Amino acid sequence: MAEYDKDRDYLGRLQDYYAESRRIPSLQRICELMGFASKTAARKLLLRLEGERFVERTPDDDAWIPAQRFFERALADHAVPAGMPVSAENGAEPFMVDDYIVQKPSRTVMIPVKGDSMINAGIHSGDIAVVERGTGASKGDFVVAIVDNEFTLKELGIERGKFILIPHNPAYPVIRPQGELEIFGVMVGLVRRYTH
Amino acid sequence: MAEYDKDRDYLGRLQDYYAESRRIPSLQRICELMGFASKTAARKLLLRLEGERFVERTPDDDAWIPAQRFFERALADHAVPAGMPVSAENGAEPFMVDDYIVQKPSRTVMIPVKGDSMINAGIHSGDIAVVERGTGASKGDFVVAIVDNEFTLKELGIERGKFILIPHNPAYPVIRPQGELEIFGVMVGLVRRYTH
DNA sequence: AACTATAGTGTTCGAACGCGCACCGGTCAA
DNA sequence: TTGACCGGTGCGCGTTCGAACACTATAGTT
Numbered sequence: 001m002a003e004y005d006k007d008r009d010y011l012g013r014l015q016d017y018y019a020e021s022r023r024i025p026s027l028q029r030i031c032e033l034m035g036f037a038s039k040t041a042a043r044k045l046l047l048r049l050e051g052e053r054f055v056e057r058t059p060d061d062d063a064w065i066p067a068q069r070f071f072e073r074a075l076a077d078h079a080v081p082a083g084m085p086v087s088a089e090n091g092a093e094p095f096m097v098d099d100y101i102v103q104k105p106s107r108t109v110m111i112p113v114k115g116d117s118m119i120n121a122g123i124h125s126g127d128i129a130v131v132e133r134g135t136g137a138s139k140g141d142f143v144v145a146i147v148d149n150e151f152t153l154k155e156l157g158i159e160r161g162k163f164i165l166i167p168h169n170p171a172y173p174v175i176r177p178q179g180e181l182e183i184f185g186v187m188v189g190l191v192r193r194y195t196h
Numbered sequence: 197m198a199e200y201d202k203d204r205d206y207l208g209r210l211q212d213y214y215a216e217s218r219r220i221p222s223l224q225r226i227c228e229l230m231g232f233a234s235k236t237a238a239r240k241l242l243l244r245l246e247g248e249r250f251v252e253r254t255p256d257d258d259a260w261i262p263a264q265r266f267f268e269r270a271l272a273d274h275a276v277p278a279g280m281p282v283s284a285e286n287g288a289e290p291f292m293v294d295d296y297i298v299q300k301p302s303r304t305v306m307i308p309v310k311g312d313s314m315i316n317a318g319i320h321s322g323d324i325a326v327v328e329r330g331t332g333a334s335k336g337d338f339v340v341a342i343v344d345n346e347f348t349l350k351e352l353g354i355e356r357g358k359f360i361l362i363p364h365n366p367a368y369p370v371i372r373p374q375g376e377l378e379i380f381g382v383m384v385g386l387v388r389r390y391t392h
Numbered sequence: 393a394a395c396t397a398t399a400g401t402g403t404t405c406g407a408a409c410g411c412g413c414a415c416c417g418g419t420c421a422a
Numbered sequence: 423t424t425g426a427c428c429g430g431t432g433c434g435c436g437t438t439c440g441a442a443c444a445c446t447a448t449a450g451t452t
Contacts, residue, residue, distance in 0.1 A: 037402080040400075142390060235409085
């Protein structure tokens with residue numbers, strides 16, 4: 001019973017430390033963090049975590065760094081009922097935020113959203129749009145276009161064979177560009193942060 | 197002319213190293229990287245970069261870590277005009293969405309949103325809510341509460357000294373729980389993917 | 393009961409590390 | 423011309439670090 005993995009707990013503390021300090025702490029600090037008395041314990045912990053692909057060595061073998069699985073997050077099943085846990089092992093498949101919204105890292109750009117012209121599509125000022133460049137845009141896509149030397153996020157529409165830009169806010173007019181419409185990229189995701 | 201800043205070049209090499217190794221190298225390695233003969237040069241470089249907010253110290257002052265501006269090229273500047281580089285070539289994008297929205301990894305759970313009761317707050321069905329557990333919730337926060345054995349995402353309000361749950365959709369009623377209100381966690385972020 | 397695997401302790405040691413200090417040689421402004 | 427500033431050299435010091443080795447205690451296996 002209560003068969004919870006101690007290493008998961010250790011990993012959690014490492015992840016918390018990393019979120020603050022953006023590095024894997026030294027063996028000595030790991031001891032303080034976990035309550036170990038001996039650096040060997042810390043070292044063995046890292047080796048175990050390496051085996052499970054949570055951490056790895058730098059290419060020059062100088063230090064420990066997080067590996068793929070280090071950034072796994074717990075994804076709750078919305079069926080999960082009142083009982084408590086929803087910890088990583090429980091009703092949760094591993095979920096990586098970055099993999100979820102970024103498909104083509106080399107062609108993906110984050111663009112802060114300014115203004116409320118897309119408010120009715122649930123896109124607010126201050127949100128961050130995940131934009132993929134070099135992908136063909138089609139009718140109905142949300143695209144970042146360049147109009148008057150500025151980025152503009154709108155829905156791409158077609159009217160009489162020509163592209164138009166449709167805001168999702170009745171207070172804004174539809175944009176019917178004359179000549180070429182320069183499309184910067186297609187919006188593939190959105191990230192928003194509350195508070196802080 | 198062409199008075200280009202040497203430090204920019206150094207910074208670039210640091211960023212390249214970081215893309216591979218996800219850490220700021222030791223003074224010694226910086227010397228190799230930059231061609232310095234003395235560790236002091238490396239140290240002074242870091243101090244200069246710290247002054248410009250490219251790097252900083254960990255909270256426990258143990259080591260150097262990248263700061264905000266270290267990643268700035270990954271974020272497109274909305275003032276940027278048409279031509280613009282936006283660094284598409286440099287494959288490894290240092291900007292991590294995960295870092296951006298997850299502050300306390302060990303206490304953070306991703307919960308898919310079901311239903312449209314928060315549609316007017318720009319939260320759609322199918323979005324993924326980033327929820328932090330064990331954090332005190334206050335009036336005005338979006339919280340995940342447990343009502344009738346199911347997760348419910350609502351705004352936390354207070355009415356006559358009691359907590360209530362306010363939907364952001366006029367079609368839904370305000371929930372006034374009798375007895376204890378079980379709050380699962382506070383919503384700290386949101387992730388959405390546009391599938392195409 | 394003996395065997396094995398595993399988490400953690402305690403200690404030692406050499407190498408790597410960060411840091412301070414003295415110094416050097418351009419550049420630029422007073 | 424002088425002097426301050428600044429990027430860089432060279433070196434030494436004390437500390438920290440990671441790795442290794444021997445050992446302990448507990449749990450699971452046969």
